[in-house]
Amino acid sequence: MISKIIVTIFSLLILLGNLEAVTLKGVVEGGKKLKKNQAIVYLTGSFKSEVKSQKQPILDQQNMAFKPHVLPISIGTTVAFLNSDEVRHNVYSPDKEQYNLGSWPKGEKKTYEFKQKGVYTQLCNVHPEMESFIVVLDSPYYDLTDKKGRFEIKGLPPGNYTVRVWHEKLRFKKQKIIIGKPDLEIVINRK
Amino acid sequence: MKMHSKTTGLVLISFVISVLISITAAFGWQTKKTEFISGRVLDQQGSPINDARIRIQGAQDFVLSNKNGLFMISLNTPNRKVSRQYIVVAGKESFFNGSQVYRRGSSDLTIKLQRVPNRDFKDYSFIITSPLHASFSPNDQINCANCHTTHLWEWGASKMGKAGTNKEVMKEYKVFKSKRKPYQENTCADCHAPIAAFNNPGKTDFNQAVRDNSNRSKGIECDFCHKIKAVEVGNKPGVQAIDLSRQHFGQGMMQWIMAYGPYDNVQAMPMAASYHPLYKKSAYCSSCHQDAWKLPGVEKWDYLSVYPEAAKQDLYEKGRVIPNQWTYQEWSEWQATLNDDHQNKGTTCQNCHMNWSQDMMPYYRYIVSGEIRDRFGNERAPDSITPHRFQGATTKMLTGVANLVIVAEADKDKLLVNIKVTNVNAGHRLPTGESSRNLILLVEAKDGKNRLLKLISGSHVPEWGGVGNKKTDYAQHPGKGFARIMIDKNGKTNVSSWEAVAVVSDNRLKPKTVDQSDFLFFLPNNIDREEVSVTAKLIYRKKFKTALIKDETSLKEMVIEEKTIDLDTGGL
CATH class of the missing domain: 2.60.40 (Immunoglobulin-like)
Structure with a gap:
């Protein structure tokens, strides 16, 4: 009897262990525009909204461009804004919290903490063509697509989620998924 | 035990000696004499010039001469390259830039500046810079693109470089020419073909100006813009608001090209450069980006109903003019609303429209190109270079x-x-x-x-x-x-400014x-x-x-x- 109970608990632990380690893989199909600029795949649902632990992310400016072009972060994250360029740059965003970090020369750094979710367009008021996006999510589960549109989100606890995609130009269908068995693979199409 | 204390003693002595050496070294470094370049800036008569801008050629920092023409430049500034000699250049408005070579350890410098003669020759033949003239051959007239090739490419692709060939302008001119009222001046060429229009403002046929061989220009030329001495801010169009200084510097074989510009530290034959602060100001651009059409006789429109804030000024000349290009005034009104410590205070047209873009990368660090750069070029920080792309509504x-x-x-x-x-x-x-x-x-x-x-x-x-x-x-x-809507005398809306009798809305x-x-x-x-x-x-x-x-x-x-x-x- 005791051995039966031990075996059951052991099997349950293995199962739970598996469930805790569920990985969502997939591909976003968006053609050339998706190759050029990455999309963010993120999950919304009734999980605990823990902040994804990550090092202080960096948004640099080099050769008249923001790098990276798209930066997903969780609410509460502080981003470091650098200037590795030969000319002075400015950083401001007209969205949501509407900040302007001023202008500064090569080598100096500014920081900003994002407290509200949303898409923050990053602009430089002396070089109008410069544009990038910091996407602040209230979800700890997200990934940037690679050049083939593939993504991978690890460590998903079991539950019901909606998979959504953000892209600066394209729109995608959202998908409802249930995480209950190991490893799920999905395909996300355009609207 | 004895051996041990001996070793400890030796270590202590070496430590004390090394600390002493470090202190001496630090002390020596701290008391190292600061090195200066000192000198005077004088005019040709030997009178001192005050407020001349003096700097080591290409450096970002500069000093101003005092009322006695005296100046001092520190050589211990961070980022200053150590060299055996420096070219020290001085510039002041209405003088040609001047320079002297400073050899380290030598005595005070005297930099003499020559005044730009206060004259304008009507028969001056402008240097025409077009892609056809970019290559240098002994038979060609010397032109700006011989040295400033990169600027030529930028300018050639810009609206400035194509001002005389822009099809939309030509089409509009055709309509204007056929419908123009007798009281209206023919001002298109005043901005779009300024070389041809300068001696005949308000009366130059744009088509003729473009076809005219003596003009040969397809756009607004380097030599025209860099000969602008003064701009009157107001409603006069293009050349009517401009004062030129059409002249060479020197005579015969020693004839140099006179060019105004924003640099106080350029001195490069065959160009005689003269620092002019106007070139960094928005007022410079107002000559073609601020003008109005006169209404006939005593005709007026109710400008305060559309622009109530205009009551403070008389730009609409009590309703007797219709605004055409009004960009300078829009900028000026905005600047007036900003506090002195606002980060946009003082942002000029040039800051945004003559700036770098990604497709110009890598940065060029010389304002001259090719062989000239290698032989005489002077390295500059990209921040002090103003690319001539003139991006507008792109x-x-x-x-x-x-x-x-x-x-x-x-x-x-x-x-x-x-x-x-x-x-x-x-x-x-x-x-x-x-x-x-x-x-x-x-x-x-x-x-x-x-x-x-x-x-x-x-x-x-x-x-x-x-x-x-x-x-x-x-x-x-x-x-x-969102638009500025104008009407003509028959009440037709969305007409061109030259056809209009009133602005009815502007949101x-x-x-x-x-x-x-x-x-x-x-x-x-x-x-x-x-x-x-x-x-x-x-x-x-x-x-x-x-x-x-x-x-x-x-x-x-x-x-x-x-x-x-x-x-x-x-x-x-």
């Missing part, structure tokens, strides 16, 4: 110029949408320039099957957005238009201002709220889409901003 410049914020909410069978449009990055109205330039806001609400929701209340795009069934006919779509966005509008859509109960989305789009056009528009490409339509939000997430 996709690059219009990226991020405006911002859209959409807020949508479902209330029973209605969808409430609020749209905010902000001019976030233009230092003048958006759109600006010609009156025909316009901005259209399009708003769409859709269900999950991409079916449009019906508008219950809210504004529509006006007729000039295009009436009809084509995709680009936006009139009557939910949205609105173009001032810098940093927000336009807000509400739209109410019908949201049937059987539509899944989670699938509803709202899209707002800003479309920039160079012309109104009136019945006269046959060729749609002339609209030069650009989507400058687009946003979509899902009702269930509000944007993400």
Whole structure:
């Protein structure tokens, strides 16, 4: 009897262990525009909204461009804004919290903490063509697509989620998924 | 034990000695004599020149001479390259820049500056710089592109380089020429072909000016712009607001090209450069980007009904003029609203329109090119170089110029949408320039099957957005238009400024201002709220889409901003 109970608990632990380690893989199909600029795949649902632990992310400016072009972060994250360029740059965003970090020369750094979710367009008021996006999510589960549109989100606890995609130009269908068995693979199409 | 204490003693002594050496070294470094270059700036008669700008050629920092013409430049400034000798250059408005070589350890310098003769020769033959003249051959007249090749490429591709060949301008001129009233001056060439128009302002035929071989120019030439001595800010168009200094420096074989510019530290044969602060000011651009058309006789229009703030000034000349190019004034009004410590205070036209862009990378560090650069070039920080691309209403410049914020909410069978449009990055109205330039806001609400929701209340795009069934006919779509609307004497709207007798409305966005509008859509109960989305789009056009528009490409339509939000997430 005791051995039966031990075996059951052991099997349950293995199962739970598996469930805790569920990985969502997939591909976003968006053609050339998706190759050029990455999309963010993120999950919304009734999980605990823990902040994804990550090092202080960096948004640099080099050769008249923001790098990276798209930066997903969780609410509460502080981003470091650098200037590795030969000319002075400015950083401001007209969205949501509407900040302007001023202008500064090569080598100096500014920081900003994002407290509200949303898409923050990053602009430089002396070089109008410069544009990038910091996407602040209230979800700890997200990934940037690679050049083939593939993504991978690890460590998903079991539950019901909606998979959504953000892209600066394209729109995608959202998908409802249930995480209950190991490893799920999905395909996300355009609207 | 004894051995041990001996070793400890030795270690202690070495430590004390090394500490002493370090202190001595540090002390020696701290008391190292600061090295200066000192000298005087004098005019040709030997009188001191005060407030001359003196710097080591190419350096970012400079000093000003005092009332006795004296100056001192520290050589211990961080980032200063150590050299056996330095070229020290001085510049002051209305003098040619001058220089002296300083060898380390030598005595004080005397830099003599020659005054730019206060004269203007009407028969001066301008240097024409076109791609055809870019290569140097002994038979060719020397021209700016021989040394400034990179600037030629930028300028050649710009609106300045094509001012005389722009097809849209030629078309407009054809109409203007056929309908021009006797009291109206013929001013197109005053800006678009200034070399030809300068000696005959307000009377030069633009077509003739472009065909004229003695002009040979396809645009607004380097030599013309860099001979501008003064600009009168006001409503006079182009050359009528400009004072030139058409002359060479020196005579015969020693004849140099006189050129004004923003650098106080350029001295390079065959160019005789003269520092002129005007070249970094917006007032310089006002010559062609601020002008008005006179109305006949005592005719007036009610300018205060459209521009109540104009009561403070008399730019509309009590209603006797119709604004044409008004960009300088728009910028000037905005600047006047900013506090001195505002970070946009003092931002000039040149800061944005003569700046670097990604496709110019890598940065060039010399304002001269090729062999000239290798032999005589002077390295500069890219921040002190002003590329001559003159970007205007292009996709690059219009990226991020405006911002859209959409807020949508479902209330029973209605969808409430609020749209905010902000001019976030233009230092003048958006759109600006010609009156025909316009901005259209399009708003769409859709269900999950991409079916449009019906508008219950809210504004529509006006007729000039295009009436009809084509995709680009936006009139009557939910949205609105931003433009300066003028009427002619018959009450016809959307006319050119030269045809107009009044401005009837102007809702173009001032810098940093927000336009807000509400739209109410019908949201049937059987539509899944989670699938509803709202899209707002800003479309920039160079012309109104009136019945006269046959060729749609002339609209030069650009989507400058687009946003979509899902009702269930509000944007993400």
